[in-house]
Amino acid sequence: MSCPLCDGACDGADLAPLLSPELAWLWQSLAAAADRRGDESLTGGSAVTVTVPAEPAQRAAAAGLIDGRPLEPGQSRRVSLERLTAALATRGPRLTPGAVAAHACNRRLAAKARRRARQTAASERICTQLETLAADLPHHVRELVGPETVFTRLRSLGWVTRLLNTPAPTALLDQALQVAAQLPPSGRRIDRRLLVPGNPHALDAGTLPALVLALTGSSGAPTRSGWARLGVDCDDLLGGLVITGITPRAWRIPPGVTYTLPPRELAHVDWEPPETTDMWVFVTENPSVLAAASGQALARVGLMTPRVICTAGTPSQLECEAVGALSDSGWNVAVRADFDQAGLAHVRALLAAAPAAVPWRMSTADYLAAVPEDTDTLHLLDEDAPWDEHLVPEMRRRSVPVYEEDLLPVLLTDITTGAPGSPFP
Incomplete structure (x- = not known):
């Protein structure tokens, strides 16, 4: 079995005299050179420069391996790899400077x-x-x-x-x-x-x-x-939009009931149009907003049934198109998400599919009203919030996201009153 340190270059070699403590400085210098060069044998190439140690015993041990004039303490000397390889051959026919250095340092050289x-x-x-x-x-x-x-x-x-x-x-x-x-x-x-x-x-x-x-x-x-x-x-029965307060045309859903419209139904959805032209539907990213709005309506008798759609995270293209169809059927649509990189992307996707929709509480003022004092890291591009040119610079300056839950009281007020408080920046 080959040696794991030098792939068998040490086979049949007499390494003991070469691995004396007095020669450790030489092999450590050569090991460092091997790592830098990516050459674990060091049998040729440019000479390696070493610094001669002060200890007489260390200089004496290396005298037979470094040819030329006597070694002086602190002197920089160039070690010819060809000559060193020839000198090592007397200790083993396949021995190389790199192989000896690997054994002296007890590690494989040129690992990177x-x-x-x-x-x-x-x-x-x-x-x-x-x-x-x-x-x-x-x-x-x-x-x-x-x-x-x-x-x-x-x-x-x-x-x-x-x-x-x-x-x-x-x-x-x-x-x-x-x-x-x-x-x-x-x-x-x-x-x-x-x-x-x-x-x-x-x-x-x-x-x-x-x-x-x-x-x-x-x-x-x-x-x-x-x-x-x-x-x-893909499976068209899982996922989709979570909805309360609006239904596809001719569907009979009890008032206040929250249901999920799966991708199979979204693909050809035909929404029931609004009774009047001033009616709003609120599109949100997080289920907590819809849950709070529907829970509030159940707790207070006579409160208007909220009209909320939740994408439950990243909206698919099909879900965005379904929101666009809602806008086309006559509803006023307000869309929002978290104030972070993903949330801004969600709003852009929804606005692209529903050009008549408006951003809901997604302005710089809304961000600043809820931004905490913490610090985080937001990686944003100038074009991430095209509806408000001041929003991205401010989010970069603060470098902290704001989640929909941070705005929950004001969002619930908008939903309850039936109109977005700040649809535009």
Whole structure:
């Protein structure tokens, strides 16, 4: 079995005289050079500069290994690696300066360079695997998973490193490409549960579905929207919008009842129009706002039934379109979310799908009215809040999010009175 420190370069060598304490300074200097250069043998290349120690015994021990004039304390001397390798050959035919330094320091040298080399080799194997397997994909899938671009895409998204950190990267990539091969051509659709034969839940969550979306350039959108772009239908019974106070046309929901409208119904929803043109629907991100509003109405007899829609987090494209349909049916729509990066993105998505809707309590003044004194880290872009040019600079300055719960009293007042208090900045 090869030596774990030097891959067997020490086989048959007489190392004991070379590993005396008096020579430790020399081998430590060479080990440091090996680490810097990424060369664990050090048999050639430019000379290594060392500083001669003050101890006479240390200088004497190295005299036979460093040729030339006598060693002077504190002197900088250049060690010829070729000459040192030749000198070490008398102690072992395969012995190298790096091998002796590794034994003297009791560690493998040039660890970072070896790790980089392994990662480079593994990355090249992934690239080769992509090129080989992508060539056999159907034409409409190859347009998404082009071998000339997909590796660059995976690397830019951090997926090459993520793959290399999995127990079996090549097997995972192979499985993801097999899933991609099942994607339907344009104009057709397939149920996501059929993409992995024998395992209908393989793509519900986890690394495999995330990798498939990354391979096909669909990872930037919400998961459901990413699959929809690929012609893949997800489970259309789970998720959706949580609603109270409004219903689709001809639906009979008892007043004050909160219900969930799943994606299957949202896909073709036809909302009951408002009785008058001044009626508002409030769209919120967090279930706590809807729960508080409906609870308040139940507790107070005669209080108007709140009209609230909750996206319960990131709204899908289908959910955004359903809010847009609500606006198209004649309702005044006010939308809001948390004052953080994700919340601003939610509001932008809703306003894009419902251009007639207005931001609700999402102004700079609303943020400042509730912002705590804590500090946090908000990574925002200038264009994150196009409805209020002062909001992002102020959020950057404060660098702390404000959640909908922080504004709950004023939000409940708006919902109860039936009109948003500050729809515009």
